[in-house]
Amino acid sequence: MSEKLNAKIPEGPLMEKWTRHKAAIRVVNPANKLKLDIIVVGTGLGGASAAASLGELGYNVKVFCISDSPRRAHSVAAQGGINAVKNYPNDNDSIYRLFHDTIKGGDYRSREANVYRLAEVSNLIIDQCVAQGVPFARDYGGLLDNRSFGGAQVSRTFYARGQTGQQLLLGAYASLNRAISKGQVKSYPRHEMLDLILIDGHANGIITRNLVTGEIERHSAHAVVIATGGYGNVFFLSTNAMNSNGSAVWQCYKKGAFFGNPGFEQIHPSCIPISGDQQSKLTLMSESLRNDGRVWVPKKKEDIEKLRNKQIKASQIPEEGRDYYLERRYPAFGNLVPRDVASRAAKERCDAGYGVNETGLAVFLDFSTAIQHLGKHVIEERYGNLFQMYEKIVDVNPYNEPMMIYPAIHYTMGGLWVDYNLQTTIPGLYAIGEANFSDHGGNRLGASALMQGLADGYFILPYTIGDYLAGKIQEKKTDTNHPAFEKAEKKINEKIAKLFAIKGIEPADYYHRLLGKIMWNYVGMSRNEAGLKKAIEDIRVLRDEFWKNVCVPGENNEFNQELEKALRVADFLEISELMAMDALNRKESCGGHFREEMQTEDGETKRDDQNFSYVSCWEHKDNDTHEMHKEPLNYEFVKLATRNYKD
Amino acid sequence: MVNRGAFDKILQAGGFVSVNTGGVPDGNAIPVAKEKADESMDAASCIGCGACVATCKNSSAMLFVASRVSSLALLPQGKVEAARRAKAMVAKMDELGFGSCTNTQACEAECPKGISITHIARLNREYLCAKLKD
Ligand SMILES: Cc1cc2nc3c(=O)[nH]c(=O)nc-3n(C[C@H](O)[C@H](O)[C@H](O)COP(=O)(O)OP(=O)(O)OC[C@H]3O[C@@H](n4cnc5c(N)ncnc54)[C@H](O)[C@@H]3O)c2cc1C
Numbered sequence: 148m149s150e151k152l153n154a155k156i157p158e159g160p161l162m163e164k165w166t167r168h169k170a171a172i173r174v175v176n177p178a179n180k181l182k183l184d185i186i187v188v189g190t191g192l193g194g195a196s197a198a199a200s201l202g203e204l205g206y207n208v209k210v211f212c213i214s215d216s217p218r219r220a221h222s223v224a225a226q227g228g229i230n231a232v233k234n235y236p237n238d239n240d241s242i243y244r245l246f247h248d249t250i251k252g253g254d255y256r257s258r259e260a261n262v263y264r265l266a267e268v269s270n271l272i273i274d275q276c277v278a279q280g281v282p283f284a285r286d287y288g289g290l291l292d293n294r295s296f297g298g299a300q301v302s303r304t305f306y307a308r309g310q311t312g313q314q315l316l317l318g319a320y321a322s323l324n325r326a327i328s329k330g331q332v333k334s335y336p337r338h339e340m341l342d343l344i345l346i347d348g349h350a351n352g353i354i355t356r357n358l359v360t361g362e363i364e365r366h367s368a369h370a371v372v373i374a375t376g377g378y379g380n381v382f383f384l385s386t387n388a389m390n391s392n393g394s395a396v397w398q399c400y401k402k403g404a405f406f407g408n409p410g411f412e413q414i415h416p417s418c419i420p421i422s423g424d425q426q427s428k429l430t431l432m433s434e435s436l437r438n439d440g441r442v443w444v445p446k447k448k449e450d451i452e453k454l455r456n457k458q459i460k461a462s463q464i465p466e467e468g469r470d471y472y473l474e475r476r477y478p479a480f481g482n483l484v485p486r487d488v489a490s491r492a493a494k495e496r497c498d499a500g501y502g503v504n505e506t507g508l509a510v511f512l513d514f515s516t517a518i519q520h521l522g523k524h525v526i527e528e529r530y531g532n533l534f535q536m537y538e539k540i541v542d543v544n545p546y547n548e549p550m551m552i553y554p555a556i557h558y559t560m561g562g563l564w565v566d567y568n569l570q571t572t573i574p575g576l577y578a579i580g581e582a583n584f585s586d587h588g589g590n591r592l593g594a595s596a597l598m599q600g601l602a603d604g605y606f607i608l609p610y611t612i613g614d615y616l617a618g619k620i621q622e623k624k625t626d627t628n629h630p631a632f633e634k635a636e637k638k639i640n641e642k643i644a645k646l647f648a649i650k651g652i653e654p655a656d657y658y659h660r661l662l663g664k665i666m667w668n669y670v671g672m673s674r675n676e677a678g679l680k681k682a683i684e685d686i687r688v689l690r691d692e693f694w695k696n697v698c699v700p701g702e703n704n705e706f707n708q709e710l711e712k713a714l715r716v717a718d719f720l721e722i723s724e725l726m727a728m729d730a731l732n733r734k735e736s737c738g739g740h741f742r743e744e745m746q747t748e749d750g751e752t753k754r755d756d757q758n759f760s761y762v763s764c765w766e767h768k769d770n771d772t773h774e775m776h777k778e779p780l781n782y783e784f785v786k787l788a789t790r791n792y793k794d
Numbered sequence: 795m796v797n798r799g800a801f802d803k804i805l806q807a808g809g810f811v812s813v814n815t816g817g818v819p820d821g822n823a824i825p826v827a828k829e830k831a832d833e834s835m836d837a838a839s840c841i842g843c844g845a846c847v848a849t850c851k852n853s854s855a856m857l858f859v860a861s862r863v864s865s866l867a868l869l870p871q872g873k874v875e876a877a878r879r880a881k882a883m884v885a886k887m888d889e890l891g892f893g894s895c896t897n898t899q900a901c902e903a904e905c906p907k908g909i910s911i912t913h914i915a916r917l918n919r920e921y922l923c924a925k926l927k928d
Contacts, residue, residue, distance in 0.1 A: 200815040216802050218842060235822065271816070278818035280811045280872040282835040282865065289825025308835055317838065321810035328806040336799070605815045 149776040151405065151572040152564075152764055156260040161784045165264045168567070169610055173617035180205035183616050184368040184624060186353055188340045188395055190217035190323070192316055192597055193580025194374030196604030199322035202331030204609060206616075209366060210323070211335045211355060213390050218320045221376050221388035222600065225312025226433035226533065228294060228304035229597040231269040236293050240301040242266045247785065249595060252298040252485050253560070253588020254738035254754060255787050256408070256762070258780065260567060261585045268606040269598050273305055275605055279318035283307050294529075295438050296593035298485035298792075304594045309433060309532040315597055319604070338364070339711065340395045342635045343371065343402045343576065344625075350576035351625045354635050358711065361704035363639060365632045367625035369616060370575045372608065373399060374600075377559035377581035379412065381719045381726065382671070383663025385556040386418055386431040392715040393722045396563055396582055404571040405764040405776070407564035407584030409722070410729030413591055413739050414672050415557035416442075416489035417550075419540055420509040427656075429555045430540055432512070433533055434593040437482045439517035439526060440550070442489070443469045444501040444510050454503050461503070461511055461549050472496055476749075480792040487590045487739040487752075488792060490554035494672050495750060497553075504551055513549035554672060558596060560587040560739070561729070564764045564778070568611035569603060572766075577612060579603035584762065589738020643703050646713050651696035655713040658693045662686065662716070662723055670727050675743040679731040683724055690720040725765060725773055732775060735759040756787050800890050801842050801858060808882035809862045811872050830868045837865035839907045846901035852893030857901040859883050860917035861909050867920055877924035884921055 157168040175183065183206050187198040190212040198210040212220060234240040245266040250257060273291070277283065283305050284292040293302040307314035326332040337358040344352035344367070352367035378393025379385045400406045417432040445451055446468050453459040472492055474481045484492075493510045496502070503509050518526055523546060527534070534545045541551070563571050563578035565585055570577050580600040587595065669682035693716065701707040736745040736752035737759070745753040761777040768774050826834075840861035847855050863880050866872025872879075895914060902911045 196815075203814045216798055216842065218802075223841075233821065270821075273821040274818050275813075275815060277821040277824075278811065278813045278871055280834075280866045280869050282831050282838050282869065283821075284835075285826055285828050285831040287828050289827055289831075290822045308839075310839060313841070314835075314838060321805065322813075322815070324802065324806040325810040325812060334802070336802075609815065 149764070149766065152776055152778050153566060154258065154778060155566040155568060156258070157567065161259065161263050164260050165267055172611065172614035174613050175617050175620065177205050179620040181207070183207065183619060184209070185370050185372065185612070186211070186366055186368040187372045187374060188353065189220065189374030189376060189580070189582070190320070191220035191222035191374060191376055191580055192312070192319055192600035193582070193604045194372070195220070195316060195319035195323045196601050197372055197374060197579055197608050198332050199319060199326045200605050200609045201612070202326030205331070208326070208332040209335060209368065210332055211338045211340060213337065213339050213358065215336055217323060217334060217336060218316060220316060221391045222316045222597070223313040224386070224388060224431070225597055226309045226431065227296065227435040228306035228311045228594040229272065229315060229601070230296070230303050230592070230594040231273045231305060231598065232266060232303060233270055233273060233291075235291060236302045238301045240303050244301065245269065245303065248299050249586065249592055250588070250785050251790055252592040253590050254752065254790055255588065255756070255760070255782070255785070256737055256780065257586055257588030258762070259782060259784055264607065265586050265599055265602050268602045271606055272598060272601045276315055276318050279321060281307060281314050281318040294435055295483060297434055297437060297483045297489065298480075298592040299483070300480070304435070306435065309530065312597060315601065319601070340375070340398070341639050341714070343399050344631050344635055345402055345573065346625060346629060346631050349574045352627065352632065354632070354639055359706050361702070361707065363636055365627035365636065367627050369619045369622060370577065370612060372612070373563060373576065373578045373582050374580045374604070375582050377562070378719070378722055379556045379559050381662065381723050382556040382666045383659050384421065384426065384429050384667070386415060386429050389428060392718070394715050394718040396578075397718045397722055399563055399571065399573070399576060399578075401767050402573065403767065404573045404576055405564040405766050406561065406725060407762050407764055408561040408729065409726045409765060410670070410733060410763075411560035411589055411738065411740055412556060412726070413486060413558035413560060414490045414554045415486055416493055416554050417512060417552040418555035419537065420504060420506065420551055420553040430536070431557065432537060432550060432552055434486070436512060436530060436533060439521070439529065440482065440512040440514050441471055441516055442473050442482055442493070442510055442512055443471045444496045444503055446470045448500065451501055451503065455505055461513070462515070462547065470501075477792045479794045484792045485590055485592060487741075490672055491741060491750070493554055509551040509553045511549035512552045514545060515549070518546065556667075556671070558591055560584065560589065560591055561726070564762070568614065569608050570611070570615065575615060577608060579608055589740055643710065646697065646699045646710065646717070647703070649695065649697055649699070651698045653696055654698055655709060655716040658689060658697060659712070659716045659719065661689055662719060665689070666723055666726070670723070670730055673741050673743055674730050676731065679727050682727040683731070686720065686724045686727065693717065693720055721771070728773060729763055729765065732763060733759055752790070754789070760787075798842060798844050801844065801855070803890060804855065804859060804883055804886045805862065807886035808879040811866060812875060824870050826869055834865045834868040837861045837868070837909060837913050840909055841907060843906065845904045845906060847892065849900045849904040850893065851898065851900070852896060854895045855887050855892040856895035856914050856917070857905065857909060857911065859887050860913040863920055864913035864916040867916060876920050877927060880917060880920040881924045
């Protein structure tokens with residue numbers, strides 16, 4: 148194990164670790180906070196909550212994002228909800244239960260101490276958001292309402308119609324605005340981080356490109372926080388926002404931060420199926436729909452034929468002709484099995500020839516039973532805007548006919564490796580939100596990303612970063628004329644010049660689309676050794692081709708989205724290789740990582756705890772090679788078991 | 795290229811509840827009538843796209859400002875400083891050179907989120923009350 152890989156998990160019983168740790172770490176007094184600068188990159192739930200909280204504490208914060216306003220981070224897309232263990236419904240929820248569900252949902256590949264802390268602070272998040280004026284759904288008595296999400300048998304998900312992410316982000320962004328108005332935070336919208344600056348091995352600043360003027364700028368600080376979200380867009384077609392990317396994480400990786408579990412991706416079972424070759428984005432249908440929606444395909448191949456030829460409608464297929472395959476295979480959890488399980492089950496049916504649309508890549512999500520039992524108005528109140536969105540895109544009314552859904556790439560559990568303090572292997576460099584690897588193991592449970600982003604930003608980082616900064620109060624601000632800035636800026640200018648100089652034929656998107664196909668086919672829902680090896684070769688060839696033949700029009704010193712894309716795609720062409728290498732190394736199936744060689748007789752994932760109970764932590768080496776280290780996962784409190792959603 | 799930076803500035807003037815992270819009451823400590831919470835949610839669905847300003851003959855940002863003021867004023871958590879908020883946000887809007895509202899309702903017709911101009915009425919009420927108290 149590399150000596151850098153010290154997870155710094157506090158001693159003591161699980162329930163007391165965080166409390167003890169908080170008592171043990173240092174704090175910075177108010178006068179000294181004023182002398183300390185922090186850079187936060189990203190304004191999603193993680194970045195916005197962190198920047199606001201750190202600003203309120205008195206640090207000088209600079210916050211950066213790609214969009215024109217911090218509020219337009221990808222987090223706004225989240226529909227379904229956010230988990231917490233309030234136990235308001237009295238269904239016997241508890242910190243331990245959420246902790247256990249998360250560990251189990253992640254297929255026993257996450258760190259106990261971090262996950263327990265996440266569950267522990269979850270309730271504070273709801274209180275905080277309510278105080279900010281987030282209009283969560285309420286019942287007639289005026290109290291907060293809950294719904295259920297996959298992988299849980301209790302109702303612990305709080306929601307704001309179908310716009311939970313947007314409402315939570317508005318709350319965090321409002322707090323950020325308040326901090327900005329008080330001069331505690333300075334906001335730099337439309338500034339993209341292009342490199343991390345290290346001085347004596349410590350994170351001391353970043354280089355950004357002003358996306359409007361093209362200007363390359365230098366920013367120094369005593370610590371840098373990466374909150375740039377996930378890298379799911381490596382698949383080209385994903386549910387992520389168009390400008391979600393992996394570049395900042397990759398820059399940190401190349402500067403020495405370890406990358407944890409790069410091969411763990413989440414495929415969401417309910418997206419609107421792909422409808423053509425020109426599509427560039429996929430639309431998610433929230434998991435909350437599986438509260439009331441039942442997933443099925445026809446039992447008989449004749450019905451499939453008729454559906455595909457449009458001779459019948461789904462609603463004409465009688466009850467006995469339907470295979471509610473999730474209820475059949477997983478009686479205990481039914482339609483609310485975790486995402487990886489639901490996705491693979493859909494693939495299994497479609498691969499067997501039961502896909503219900505022309506491409507054979509779709510299954511039904513049906514609300515007729517719920518409408519019968521609860522009435523249309525209840526369903527409308529719960530999911531009205533999702534139904535509207537579906538109808539607008541597909542032109543089918545889901546009140547009358549079932550939705551058609553198919554799995555798509557949604558989330559990356561992998562990310563920058565962080566210790567218990569959320570610090571990467573580079574001192575002074577922190578990673579929060581989807582950008583880090585920490586809490587979700589091999590599969591994330593629904594409604595837990597929003598929880599994790601806000602837990603990190605509001606309640607964990609503001610404490611743990613103080614411990615590091617307490618040692619920096621004597622340290623002067625770093626001069627941006629330092630040679631490290633000089634060197635990094637020069638390298639970036641060269642990279643940009645090189646891209647313009649290629650003057651090839653194909654736009655960056657062309658390569659991105661091809662990369663996406665490689666990834667989906669070989670590093671997607673189902674993986675095997677030969678396929679992963681082929682993916683690695685294909686990616687290398689494509690990367691060479693990109694650097695020979697990409698066309699980047701325009702100039703650097705202007706608003707140039709083609710240049711932005713080319714820079715991001717260049718990084719995706721490298722990240723993808725590491726993802727495939729990681730997936731190749733992990734010769735077991737767990738969570739969303741399904742190795743065909745490792746499955747049970749009935750096609751479920753088969754873990755190998757003997758050999759793979761570790762976080763794979765990759766280190767960038769000279770000549771763009773990668774070395775893997777292991778952080779062993781020692782389960783002290785949970786007994787490892789086979790995930791069972793059947794009974 | 796659209797620049798909605800002015801919207802950020804208006805919100806920075808007061809579009810928040812003045813609470814720091816931590817030290818807040820339990821989420822269920824203060825019940826909120828469902829109707830109020832729903833109406834607050836209606837207003838909060840504003841995405842800050844700017845279609846209301848673009849379509850208004852006076853380039854007024856009233857619907858945008860109203861949606862935030864109204865959404866917070868409807869909740870007990872936001873009610874506390876509703877008057878101060880309304881004044882500060884309207885002043886900022888004026889300072890930034892947005893036109894005044896002449897009630898043509900073009901904004902409501904254009905709003906992709908269907909935000910109703912009843913929120914403008916609520917903003918006017920909050921604003922007037924605030925001014926009267928001055
Ligand atoms: C359609 C959809 C629905 C979802 N629904 C749910 C749900 O119901 N519940 C749930 O818990 N989770 C949900 N998720 C997952 C969740 O939304 C995300 O994991 C989470 O919002 C990520 O937040 P974040 O703060 O880590 O990053 P993001 O919100 O992705 O923010 C990243 C920020 O970094 C900035 N950035 C990126 N690169 C750079 C750079 N180089 N320089 C400067 N700035 C940069 C961006 O501009 C942005 O501000 C959903 C995801 C999707 C795609």
